[in-house]
Amino acid sequence: MKLLITSGGTTEKIDNVRGITNHSTGRLGKTIAEKFLSEGHQVTLVTTKSAVKPSDHPNLSTHLITNVDSLITTLEPLVKTHDAIIHSMAVSDYTPVYMTDLKEVEETTDLAQLLTKRNTETKISSQADYQVLFLKKTPKIISLIKEWNPNIQLVGFKLLVDVTQEELFQVARASLVKNKAQFILANDLTEITGNQHHAYLLNQHQAFEAFTKDDIANLIYEKVTEND
Structure with missing residues (x-):
């Protein structure tokens, strides 16, 4: 077998x-x-x-x-x-789409627009006290x-x-x-x-x-x- x-x-x-x-x-x-x-x-x-x-x-x-x-x-x-x-x-079950600081999320008027963004940094900055991570479901x-x-x-x-x-x-x-x-x-x-x-x-x-x-x-x- x-x-x-x-x-x-x-x-x-x-x-x-x-x-x-x-x-x-x-x-x-x-x-x-x-x-x-x-x-x-x-x-x-x-x-x-x-x-x-x-x-x-x-x-x-x-x-x-x-x-x-x-x-x-x-x-x-x-x-x-x-x-x-x-x-x-x-x-x-999920894969990251975009990670950003809480301030950007609070200031946006269109959350859907954030889902179109992608991180381009080799290492995302860790200066912010709070980060928001957007995930999407995997197959x-x-x-x-x-x-x-x-x-x-x-x-x-x-x-x-x-x-x-x-x-x-x-x-x-x-x-x-x-x-x-x-x-x-x-x-x-x-x-x-x-x-x-x-x-x-x-x-x-x-x-x-x-x-x-x-x-x-x-x-x-x-x-x-x-x-x-």
């Missing part, structure tokens, strides 16, 4: 010094990749420079990306040539995967924070249906500490429980390969 895995977290630039990112380390993606490699599968890992990665392996190829735009450019041709994708990367990568390759087996991820199991399952299954995924790995940030990682691998009718990253990797391996 040719398996594609995304892991780590994207970073959206504010200027050449600053950026918006998240706390994803890539550890779960690394663990999943190592499981498939240990079973003799070909693995392509799309990740970031700072994310943890498996050791070099003859069946492993790695592609580094930075932001959502580079992720799309890298991922689209790969999706078209792989059998399954484990999309565990934490993708930025949902998971929603593009089946458009690129309707036949690829898709395992998506849904992370919420401090919710009931009922809400977690409801949101995850909505994502499963919307994005035509075979499985969604549903997890709550409050139940992730170190290697402890309580999660559920869901399809439309079943929920398979895991308690560690190794459990998750083994569970995903079992379900993705059971009809291989």
